[in-house]
Amino acid sequence: MLLGMVCALCSAVCIGAASVLQAVAARATPPGTGSGVDVALMLRVLRQWRYLAGLALDAVGFALQIVALLTIPIYAVEATQAGSLAVTAVIAAPVLKVRLRASEWTAVTVVCAGLAMIGLSVGAEGGSEGPPALPYALLGTAFAVLLAGAVAGRLPGRARALVLGFGAGTGFGVVSVSVRLIDDLAPSALAANPAVYALLLAGGTAFLLLTSAFQRGSVTTATAGMVVGETIGPAVVGVVWLGDRTREGLAVPAAVGFAVAVAGALALARFGEAAADTPDGTSPTPSRGD
Secondary structure, eight states: OHHHHHHHHHHHHHHHHHHHHHHHHEEEEEEEOOTOHHHHHHHHTSHHHHHHHHHHHHHHHHHHHHHHTTTTTTTHHHHHHHTTTHHHHHHHHHTTOOOOOOHHHHHHHHHHHHEEEEEHHOOOOOOOOOOOTHHHHHHHHHHHHHHHHHHTTOOOOOHHHHHHHHHHHHHHHHHHHHTTTOOOOOOHHHHHHHHHHHHHHHHHHHHHHHHHHHHHHHHHEEEEEHHHHHHHHHHHHHHSSSOOOOTTTTTHEEEEEEEHHHHHHHHGGGGGGGGGGOTTTOOOOOOOOO
C-alpha cells in the first residue's frame, strides 16, 4: 500500500508539472476549426516543445498511476491526481513569476491534509472484477465523451471550457477504471477485452478535449470541470462494483480526506489561469476569476 501511495504522489507531481507546460503550449497555438474535437489541433500543439515535454511527463505519470491503481483503491489514486493541482500551483509560481496568495497556500495545505488522511486510512484494492457489463459501459462512456466534446466545442465561453474540462476528466476517469479491468496482457485477451478499447478511446479523447479547453477557454473553469469529472465517478465505481475498501474502522476519515482533497483542488483550480502565458512566452498578470 505504501508503494501505491508513493507512486500516486509521484504521478501527481509529474502531471502537475505537465499541466503548466501544456497550458502554455495550448495558448500559444493558433485556433483551428472551432470544434471541441479539432483533431488538427493536436498536430499543431505537437510542434510546441513545451507540449512535448508535458507529454513526456504525462507518460511517466501514467506509468506510475498504473502501478498505483494495481495496488491501492481507485478513490485514493483519483484524489491524489486531483492533488496535482497543488503541484501545478507550486511549480507555476516560480516558473511563471506569479506569487501565490495566502488563500492559495491554504488550499495547497488543505489538499496535502486530505491526502494525508487518505494515506493513513487507505486499504488494499478490491478484488472484484465488477459486473460483466462494466467494460462495455466504460466503452459506451468513452464514445459519449467524444460526442459530447464535439457539441461542447461550439458552446459559448465559460460553458464550453467547463463541459470540455468535465469531459476530459470523465475520460481520464474511464482510463483509471479500465486499467483495473485489464488483468490479462496476452495479445488475444487484450484484443477481446472492451476495457482496452475504452482506455484508448477515452485517453485520446480526454487529451484532445483538455487541450481544446486550455486553448479556447478559461484554464480555471476547465480545470475545475476536469477535477470533478475524474474523481467522483471512478471513486464510486471502485467502492460499489470493484470492492475497494478502507482499513478497518477508517471509512469516515477516508471519506473526509477525499472530500477535503477534492475541495482544496477545486479551490486551487482558479490558479490554473496563471498557466496561461501569452503567445510570445511572457507571463501576464493572472486572472483572479473569469
